[in-house]
Amino acid sequence: MANVDFRTVVKSFGTFTALHGLDLSIKSGEFVALLGPSGCGKTTTLRMLAGLEFPTSGDIIIGDRRVNDLPPGERDIAMVFQSYALYPHMTVAENIAYPLKKRGVPKAERGPMVAKTAEMLHLTALLDRKPKQLSGGQQQRVALGRALIRDPKVFLLDEPLSNLDAKLRSQLRAELIELHRRLGRTMVYVTHDQLEAMTMADRIAIMEGGNLQQFAPPAEVYARPANRFVAGFIGTPGMTLMDGMLVQSGNGWAFETEGLRLRLPRLIDSAKPGAAAFGIRPEDVHLGSGDLTGEVVLTEATGHETIVTVAIAPGVRVIARIPGTPALRIGDRVPVTLDAARAHVFAAGPQGARLNHPSGTADADEAFNIATPLRVASKGVLS
């Protein structure tokens, strides 16, 4: 086990900078997911940790060793690739034993270790097969086996489940969680799938444009996104985000956008009037009561819940998540409540910082009456 530290790590490819001074401290034994859209720098980060790319500046620490100048084979890490990267001419047993062979472990010792690893991953019956005779899930298990047998300080996983179908993915996800619990090793997991990050990781590092946007446990990332990018990226369906103006209203704040005026919970002291963004998660939009009236424009029933898109003002649509399958049809007019105590306010711009009071909803509730969630006052109605 070992902690991993990135200290102001910059990576440039020619004139393109993929990573702008990353600072990231991963605790020993922690499962950290690097999450972000394509090109956000997450894979570059992992590859630098692996030693497959070298940082332009900054330090990478594993344990208490600076590993910048160490080749991959000497970093005491193991990596699982998206494409599995199994050696096609070797059997499953030879693939799993390969890292031991390269480290000079005698053949007599390798056999029992391979057998033990294979048993753990349910591969015992497949040891004599070649990779191409295996299914995708089995191949990824072999790749995991090849990583496990080394007993490395840090496991690196580069989108290991991306090439698998949905059912296998959820099965392997559970196996990986179990594996991490059993081994207690530090794991760094790159993914663009928020479901994987949310369900598996102790902490999620959300990246965009070569910058770390937020590094926090899944629940916090969801409940208190650090900025507008994180707010929009996390959650399915996504948070409804609207651009408008932040205005002072009495001794509090209000948010104005096309034909709408919304009273807001307490904001941080540095909040200033001007352009801003208002966000609200689908589960914080309630249909059936409220001062606002909206028109149903889309319903998507998934069985246990229905995602309803409602137009509450011209050009302003919010998404609501309703349990079950309510009798709503497109064109229906329904009363709408936006639970403003749970709303999110961000500064203007794609990565605008969070302006809500940092202590979150509890504090916001103090400012408003807890018994009656803040109703949003509307100036205009639908056209």
Add this chain to the structure above:
Amino acid sequence: MTTLTQTPLERRYARLGLLLIAPTVLIFCAVIIYPLVSALYLSLFKVFTPTLESSWVGLANYRELLASGMFWSALVNTLVWTAGTLTLQIVLGIGMALVLHQNIWFRSLARSLILFPYFISTVVAVLVWKWVFNDLYGILNHLLMQAGITNMPVDYLGSMPNAMISVILVGAWKYFPFVVIAVLARLQTIPEPLYEAARIDGAGPIARFFDVTLPQLRDVLVVIIMLRAIWDFKEFDLIWLLTGGGPSSSTETLPIVVYRQAFALNQMGMAAAWAVSMMAILLVFMIVYIRKTRDKGAV
């Protein structure tokens, strides 16, 4: 059975299929089957080339051929030449392909230039090499003597084993670019994560070559070796132009004997018998090649 259950549409497609492959089958018969049968037939006669006057001798040509020492020494020469030049082509080809696969300066230019020997006409290439090898005014002897490595001009083409070595070297120079092209094409398709996985697993450059690169090249190497072995085995022009089979008959390979029998000794029947024997040996290569490629297709 299947023809009985064919629907009218299937029968129409089958007829169209026959019609479409008919021209190919006819051309194949005319240019491959007919000459083959004709050579076999010819080998059973004693034929005087200028007049084509012939008399049936049955298998006498083959008996005479197998009993003569010339056949066996020509076969040994052919095998030595083929093994020698092929080994060099493969080693040089893989080495050069590995170099050209790296991010080196002027890579595109180097990749084009490397093909030069393969594209150049054999006659031109041999003329140039004969000047290089010339014992009186050749540049090779000039350089060796100036460097003090030798104080006497070396006779590269007129003495043994120099002549065989020279032929093998020129053959390797002429044909290794073929190996480079084929290997380079395969190298570019080896997935990079395999190398990365090997690096993380602790494999150095040499281990990566033997554990990743070479196994990935195996299939393409089997095809290259088979094809080049067949082509080298029946190589005629390069050896004929360079040494004419000499000195004496020490670089005389089977194709050269066939040519001599047909056009120098005017024994067309005997030449056919030599050619058929050569084909029988080549058949072994062909069977191996077909089996290897068929196995690959089946997987």
